[in-house]
Amino acid sequence: MRSRASIGWLIGILAAAVAVGMGELVAAFLRPAAAPVIAVGNRIITLTPESAKRPAIAAAGTNDKTLLIIGIYLLLAVLGALVGVAALRNLYYGLGGIAVIGAFGSYCALTANASRGTDVLPQLIGTAAAMVALVVLVRVSREWSAEPSSGDPLLADRRLFLQGTAATAALAAVAGFGGRAAQHARFDVAGDRATVKLPAASGEHTVPRGADLGKSPVPWRTPNSAFYRIDTALAVPQIASSSWQLRIHGLVDHPITLTYRQLLARPLVDRWITLCCVSNEVGGDLVSNSLFRGALLADLLREAGVHADCDQLLMSSSDGMTIGAPTKVVMDGRQSLLAVGMNGAPLPLEHGYPARVVIPGLYGYVSACKWVVDIEATTFDRRQAYWVQGGWVAQPTIRLSSRIDRPSPQEVVSVGDTVAVAGVAWDQHVGVSKVEVQVNDGPWQAARLATVPSTDTWRQWVFPWTPQKSGSYRLRVRATDAGGTVQDTQVRDVFPSGASGLHAVTVRAVI
Ligand SMILES: Nc1nc2c(c(=O)[nH]1)N[C@H]1C(S)=C(S)[C@@H](COP(=O)(O)O)O[C@H]1N2
Numbered sequence: 001m002r003s004r005a006s007i008g009w010l011i012g013i014l015a016a017a018v019a020v021g022m023g024e025l026v027a028a029f030l031r032p033a034a035a036p037v038i039a040v041g042n043r044i045i046t047l048t049p050e051s052a053k054r055p056a057i058a059a060a061g062t063n064d065k066t067l068l069i070i071g072i073y074l075l076l077a078v079l080g081a082l083v084g085v086a087a088l089r090n091l092y093y094g095l096g097g098i099a100v101i102g103a104f105g106s107y108c109a110l111t112a113n114a115s116r117g118t119d120v121l122p123q124l125i126g127t128a129a130a131m132v133a134l135v136v137l138v139r140v141s142r143e144w145s146a147e148p149s150s151g152d153p154l155l156a157d158r159r160l161f162l163q164g165t166a167a168t169a170a171l172a173a174v175a176g177f178g179g180r181a182a183q184h185a186r187f188d189v190a191g192d193r194a195t196v197k198l199p200a201a202s203g204e205h206t207v208p209r210g211a212d213l214g215k216s217p218v219p220w221r222t223p224n225s226a227f228y229r230i231d232t233a234l235a236v237p238q239i240a241s242s243s244w245q246l247r248i249h250g251l252v253d254h255p256i257t258l259t260y261r262q263l264l265a266r267p268l269v270d271r272w273i274t275l276c277c278v279s280n281e282v283g284g285d286l287v288s289n290s291l292f293r294g295a296l297l298a299d300l301l302r303e304a305g306v307h308a309d310c311d312q313l314l315m316s317s318s319d320g321m322t323i324g325a326p327t328k329v330v331m332d333g334r335q336s337l338l339a340v341g342m343n344g345a346p347l348p349l350e351h352g353y354p355a356r357v358v359i360p361g362l363y364g365y366v367s368a369c370k371w372v373v374d375i376e377a378t379t380f381d382r383r384q385a386y387w388v389q390g391g392w393v394a395q396p397t398i399r400l401s402s403r404i405d406r407p408s409p410q411e412v413v414s415v416g417d418t419v420a421v422a423g424v425a426w427d428q429h430v431g432v433s434k435v436e437v438q439v440n441d442g443p444w445q446a447a448r449l450a451t452v453p454s455t456d457t458w459r460q461w462v463f464p465w466t467p468q469k470s471g472s473y474r475l476r477v478r479a480t481d482a483g484g485t486v487q488d489t490q491v492r493d494v495f496p497s498g499a500s501g502l503h504a505v506t507v508r509a510v511i
């Protein structure tokens, strides 16, 4: 393994590893979001145009973040290898390459959402460390790979080379894993969350009788661990309850700053709310239903004295996400929550601990700000929220939707056996009045509907069906809302305001 190229790769990749490792270590003194790979990833998310992001997310699903991180590591390894090869030819080429990569990382760290000036330090120190490592490694590899003119110094030099690369690898690993461990020890708030005891709340408490028909593989109440998750946070924000504050300001008479303790001291309510993502495909699972506990957002806004000309409430999270909701929707009497709990427990970290907003009847991207720390009373004219900048509609209405959860696609059923075709339908804050099922091109037949505690949740349905002959069957579902409007059959993509079209499942009946 003495070819120049492979030595070049090795030392270049090691230099890159030193940069990442030192960056992780320095980030432990600042904050996890400043770790080089996280900062670059966060910036790449905002740099990528929406039109390029959507196919990538569609292909990767909810693994998109892991894949992005892996991609950054791979790219860095390739760039590192190139730098190493260049450095063996001319050390300054290699150092220049590192400087360029470091400059890009620094740019990302300084321009990422909610970045702080000090976020550049891990980049700078990591870059400097990589340069030192490269100089040392080029030295030891030159001495080894230069053909000995006389005698046999090769053996000694080879040992020097091995020692140099091993020491560099060890340094990178200790700094990197040590830095990571220190970040967790210093910043993780799972322990903080475990100490929170939420005060009791008025309102709903248990799954209402008759809401879950027991026929679907998807329970009416989504457990916290199964609740869908959508956000742009590469590292879940870690906000200790003692340091959380919410600022309500802008077009208000009295700006408010609320601490977690003050929030818990307010009257809290428990409400069943079905949240769904605008990116949910027809038949998709980016929709869940839980019991949210929180304070009424409208009360807080009234206390702040929101001005009549404020038509947008622009919420910001600690990681710089912005989400804008129409003021009149929040204030129209529905139970919009500044939520602290989910299914009886403090909010899980991935779902916004310590506090988030949940507004029944709106898609998540225009309502459900997680890790919320700021609400600015403003106007749609003046401020554009994150997703709206990407072309998503600013004030969409949720689309009446229905889904078949049983049988599953391509399932094989028995001729003559009755199958409980089952699923859910939703049109939050409007309500579902009817669900119908169609077999092949037959008539639409009414399904049995479950009861619901309010119009703010999805509604289960079941339809007993007995295939009479063997063969392939297509089952379709459609819902009707409380106003009598039947679900839109037009097929629409999720962008820019939510998918529409009917969900169909094809199954095979055999004797
Ligand atoms: N801070 C923050 N809040 C956010 C988002 C985000 O990316 N960051 N995504 C929104 C979107 S698009 C949706 S659909 C909901 C999802 O909430 P969940 O992950 O708790 O299901 O959160 C919303 N709130």
Ligand SMILES: [Mo]
Binding pocket: 230, 276, 277, 278, 279, 364, 365
């Ligand atoms: Mo979403």
